[in-house]
Amino acid sequence: MSRKVLVVDDEKLIVKGIRFNLEQDGMEVECAYDGEEALQKIKDTEYDIVLLDVMLPRLTGFEVCQQVREFSSVPIVMLTAKGEDMDKILGLEYGADDYITKPFNILEVKARLKAIMRRTAPKTKEETKIIERGDMRLDCDGRRVYVAGREINLTAKEFELLELLILNPNKVYSREALLKLVWGTDYPGDVRTVDVHIRRLREKIEENPSEPRYVHTKWGVGYYFA
16 A cells, blocks of 8 residues: 655645655655644645644745644655754644755655654554553554543654663663664764653653653653653
């Protein structure tokens, strides 16, 4: 089954080029040219991944990403023409899974999209792997998390962080190790990405994020699940 991708950018030549290259790899590509159109398409259609430009008319990419996270965990990769670290971190703050800076190499775009879709694709196993810790229930194959019976909507990277930590309880991982294990050795970002995701994860799964029950900090070392 071909993967369905939504490409969102107001520069039609860029969209045309990305669409052509992704379709050459057998992907099904739909396009949107402003933030409102993108948001409506994501509400109406189930995509495997969204490639979302930051600078859009009507709604910015950040605003689209923030609103999408209220109802969907579809992987989102931000496209930004700016190189400042704060713009990249801001994209992650709103729930993006990754970012690519313009001008980009289309081969890098395809490689990053494929890597994320491989990690987030549903598994085809007869039995679902379930992990239960306290009142938390983790469905590893379905990539779903429940706390006290309530489903928590996590992004792809938030889920992968939690899964890694919960499968290795009480093992302390440095920020550098988490960046390498979850984002990959070729990820261009820095360890602040890990801190942002840990904070967002705690806000979602912890009753009191400042006094976490699950994801703890070992000061000066890293993070662990207990």
